[in-house]
Amino acid sequence: MNWFDYIKEHLFILIVGFIIGIMFLLKGYEKTEINNKKQLVRYVIHGVLISMFITWLGFEIFHYLGLPYKLCVALGGGCAYLGTDYFTTILEKFIQKKIG
Structure with missing residues (x-):
């Protein structure tokens, strides 16, 4: 795999993550x-x-397990959509704890 394919795959993963982030914002606003x-x-x-x-992170874990690329992206996106709310609440609590 050359560097262009590597960049293209990870850029696609970031785009999927961005779209899921927007969906999360619309859901929880x-x-x-x-x-x-x-x-x-x-x-x-x-x-x-x-x-x-x-x-x-989900993509890398599923890719390490040997699943196909498209399935890894879909499962990583699903993990992000279901888990973003959980991680956001943990991050908010951590920031509030540090700020005071």
Whole structure:
């Protein structure tokens, strides 16, 4: 595999993670109390970046197990969609604990 294929595959994984992050934001926006733009920006960044990370992490785990590429992307995206809410609440608690 040359470097172009490697970059193309991982860019596709990040795009899938970004789309799942947007879906997560749309799903949880009504439940979240956002009072100003700073909180909105933080909510968007956390949701999208965590979704992208979980998608990539799930892809790498399933790829290591030897599953086909498309299945690995789909399973990584599914893990991100189901797990982003959990990781976001943990990250929010950690940040609130550090800030005070």
